[in-house]
Amino acid sequence: MPAQSTxxxxxxxxxxxxxxxLSTAPVAAQELKVWELSSTSEGVNQNWDEVIAQFEEExxxxxxxxxxxxxxxxxxxxxxxxxxxxxxDVFFNWGSEDSASVARNGLAADLTDMGEDRWLRHIxxxxxxxxxxxxxxxGVPTHSIAVYMYxxxxxxxEHGLEFPKxxxxxxxxxxxxxxxxxxxAFTVLGNKDQWRGIHYVSMLTSQYVGPEAMLADMRLQxxxxxxxxxxxxxxxxxxxxxxxxxxxxxxxxxxxxxxxxDVVFTTGGGTSDYCGTWCASSFxxxxxxxxxxxxxxxxxxxxxxxxxxxxxxLTEGFQISAKSEHKELAADFVALLLTPEVQAQxxxxxxxxxxxxxxxxxYADQVHPTIQEVVAxxxxxxxFAPILDVDLHGKLVDIYKRGIQDVxxxxxxxxxxxxxxxxxxxxxxxxx
Amino acid sequence: MFSKGRxxxxxxxxxxxxxxxxxxxIFLPLGQVFVWSLFQQEVFGGPQRFIGLANFAEMGSDRVFxxxxxNNMIFAVLSxxxxxxxxxxxxxxxxxxxxxxRVVYRTIIFAPIVVSTAAIGLLWGxxxxxxxxxxxxxMSLFGVPMPRNGILxxxxxxxxxxxxxxxxxxxxFMMVILLAGMQSIPEELYEAARMDGCKGIRAFINxxxxxxxxxxxxCVLLTVIGAFKVFDLVYVLTxxxxxxxTEVLASYIFRNAFEFSNIGYANAMSVVxxxxxxxFGVIQHRMIRK
Numbered sequence: 001m002p003a004q005s006t007x008x009x010x011x012x013x014x015x016x017x018x019x020x021x022l023s024t025a026p027v028a029a030q031e032l033k034v035w036e037l038s039s040t041s042e043g044v045n046q047n048w049d050e051v052i053a054q055f056e057e058e059x060x061x062x063x064x065x066x067x068x069x070x071x072x073x074x075x076x077x078x079x080x081x082x083x084x085x086x087x088x089d090v091f092f093n094w095g096s097e098d099s100a101s102v103a104r105n106g107l108a109a110d111l112t113d114m115g116e117d118r119w120l121r122h123i124x125x126x127x128x129x130x131x132x133x134x135x136x137x138x139g140v141p142t143h144s145i146a147v148y149m150y151x152x153x154x155x156x157x158e159h160g161l162e163f164p165k166x167x168x169x170x171x172x173x174x175x176x177x178x179x180x181x182x183x184x185a186f187t188v189l190g191n192k193d194q195w196r197g198i199h200y201v202s203m204l205t206s207q208y209v210g211p212e213a214m215l216a217d218m219r220l221q222x223x224x225x226x227x228x229x230x231x232x233x234x235x236x237x238x239x240x241x242x243x244x245x246x247x248x249x250x251x252x253x254x255x256x257x258x259x260x261x262d263v264v265f266t267t268g269g270g271t272s273d274y275c276g277t278w279c280a281s282s283f284x285x286x287x288x289x290x291x292x293x294x295x296x297x298x299x300x301x302x303x304x305x306x307x308x309x310x311x312x313x314l315t316e317g318f319q320i321s322a323k324s325e326h327k328e329l330a331a332d333f334v335a336l337l338l339t340p341e342v343q344a345q346x347x348x349x350x351x352x353x354x355x356x357x358x359x360x361x362x363y364a365d366q367v368h369p370t371i372q373e374v375v376a377x378x379x380x381x382x383x384f385a386p387i388l389d390v391d392l393h394g395k396l397v398d399i400y401k402r403g404i405q406d407v408x409x410x411x412x413x414x415x416x417x418x419x420x421x422x423x424x425x426x427x428x429x430x431x432x
Numbered sequence: 433m434f435s436k437g438r439x440x441x442x443x444x445x446x447x448x449x450x451x452x453x454x455x456x457x458i459f460l461p462l463g464q465v466f467v468w469s470l471f472q473q474e475v476f477g478g479p480q481r482f483i484g485l486a487n488f489a490e491m492g493s494d495r496v497f498x499x500x501x502x503n504n505m506i507f508a509v510l511s512x513x514x515x516x517x518x519x520x521x522x523x524x525x526x527x528x529x530x531x532x533x534r535v536v537y538r539t540i541i542f543a544p545i546v547v548s549t550a551a552i553g554l555l556w557g558x559x560x561x562x563x564x565x566x567x568x569x570x571m572s573l574f575g576v577p578m579p580r581n582g583i584l585x586x587x588x589x590x591x592x593x594x595x596x597x598x599x600x601x602x603x604x605f606m607m608v609i610l611l612a613g614m615q616s617i618p619e620e621l622y623e624a625a626r627m628d629g630c631k632g633i634r635a636f637i638n639x640x641x642x643x644x645x646x647x648x649x650x651c652v653l654l655t656v657i658g659a660f661k662v663f664d665l666v667y668v669l670t671x672x673x674x675x676x677x678t679e680v681l682a683s684y685i686f687r688n689a690f691e692f693s694n695i696g697y698a699n700a701m702s703v704v705x706x707x708x709x710x711x712f713g714v715i716q717h718r719m720i721r722k
Binding site: 037075076077079080082084101104105106107148192194250251253254255256260263264320321379393394395397398401402404405407409411412431 | 502562580584
């Protein structure tokens with residue numbers, strides 16, 4: 001082929017390609033990247049499909065790229081992704097130190113002036129507290145979670161037992177259960193991945209120390225010489241060590257993962273499991289089919305004067321990346337999650353306790369019975385007990401988590417662990 | 433052919449792509465690690481504060497750092513005994529002891545090396561689980577008592593358990609290298625020794641071992657380097673626990689960077705880690721030259 005003809009052909013093909021590209025792009029396509037924790041619950045995933053479909057329908061030309069990660073990978077990778085140019089536009093976060101740290105480091109967008117026509121139509125301004133830093137809003141809460149003792153209803157009924165209401169009764173129950181069957185434990189604790197242990201200790205510490213004093217320590221606001229020195233911290237650790245020593249837990253607490261401990265509970269190796277609201281559907285899918293009841297963690301018998309009317313839980317929500325090029329769109333997406341209908345559907349299908357309960361009564365008969373019980377029970381508490389592993393500086397969390405393993409093993413005394421935490425807290429406070 | 437005068441330019445041109453890759457993926461990040469080790473930084477992309485050598489000074493009083501370093505050393509010593517020792521025994525058996533199905537045995541023993549370490553960690557985690565793992569049941573059949581927390585939940589046993597799993601994976605690899613070395617020894621040496629009445633274990637000690645000295649040194653160095661680099665097995669199998677019982681340098685660096693919001697300190701430890709790796713690199717280089 002002559003050179004001139006080849007050139008003309010290339011030009012012609014180029015023109016055709018440009019024309020084809022123009023004809024297939026009537027509007028500028030936009031992609032909104034959303035990151036969330038992964039879930040094995042069919043209801044949760046189905047609910048996300050529906051929310052995304054609704055958003056895409058309301059925003060023609062926008063595609064939502066929805067990506068999920070397991071909790072540990074998510075925590076470790078989020079900040080790195082946000083600092084890169086490939087991070088998400090909208091991302092899940094816990095309303096705590098996790099979201100505050102992202103905000104403090106300039107990785108989350110300031111949403112203070114974006115809520116007026118969006119989420120503030122559905123929730124009160126006061127609810128934004130868990131995602132606020134120095135009076136500015138860096139995230140929007142969408143739902144709450146709470147942690148309860150799930151217990152095997154059939155076991156307790158069959159043996160004429162009542163689930164313990166305080167720790168004195170709990171220790172008696174640990175013995176009773178072992179007498180019935182030495183291979184069955186009163187409760188299960190899978191602390192290989194360390195977060196279940198710290199949830200236990202968070203609850204126990206809150207009962208002894210009280211949430212306000214605890215939060216002052218966790219946020220390093222207490223005076224230096226008082227940080228983590230309340231005797232309640234030591235008592236909480238002593239109590240979990242005693243539970244291990246008196247056989248309240250199944251074998252191998254520190255070698256069992258949280259997931260595996262759930263399996264031990266659902267297969268009858270333990271009569272109870274301290275687990276979040278998200279666990280009900282997992283227990284059902286593991287064959288329990290609602291054969292469990294819920295109760296608050298037994299009250300601490302040796303702290304009768306303390307206000308123990310708190311339940312372990314927190315508010316979760318979404319933040320928007322400071323680097324997002326679609327902040328308005330991202331804010332619309334977050335606002336959609338707070339509309340009455342979506343909130344009700346997330347309760348029904350994903351067991352997410354809504355912050356906006358406007359439409360919930362419409363679907364009352366479709367909500368999982370355990371979640372209905374939780375929704376009815378939560379207003380009875382004075383608030384949430386703080387969770388140590390989401391509200392505390394990362395280094396302190398690690399010392400706490402590993403220290404709890406050592407306390408359970410008997411390698412470290414509660415006093416030594418708290419002294420270590422105090423010293424490190426003082427050091428961190430000084431460096432801030 | 434290039435003329436003599438143009439050779440350096442041509443050589444540079446040919447080297448250029450590799451230099452760019454090395455520079456971009458090795459030397460630039462390395463320089464960045466050095467620089468970042470002098471700063472305090474909470475998250476990647478977040479603000480940095482210059483603190484000089486404070487991160488290096490902190491290592492001196494960091495109990496976990498020293499424990500991690502000691503764990504790496506224990507990992508190295510026990511891995512040499514298990515991986516190289518067992519590899520040597522297995523290689524000797526396959527070289528002179530076993531006559532039939534040699535290839536089958538070799539393949540079976542080598543097989544774990546082709547499985548990913550993460551998968552091996554998960555598999556052994558389940559095998560050693562004190563609640564559902566079969567090893568507890570097998571041991572009880574033989575009357576061997578198992579700790580209540582299982583091997584991986586017991587602080588005094590968790591590191592040994594992790595090293596054992598590592599040995600299970602890598603012994604086959606060592607065996608293949610050592611076997612190759614043994615098979616290169618001339619048969620005449622053994623024949624001559626036999627005529628002098630030297631056979632069996634004596635032949636192994638007096639002929640085999642000295643003949644494969646260099647191969648053994650290479651295996652030992654590979655094992656030591658592997659023991660200092662270990663991360664994935666520890667992360668999957670024990671997550672550094674219980675407590676800090678199985679923490680190693682790589683996992684502690686990872687934890688500081690991604691969990692403790694302590695990026696500067698993680699970089700400082702990486703610099704020290706690099707120093708240790710360089711020492712072993714130099715030893716290996718000298719041994720090979722010898």
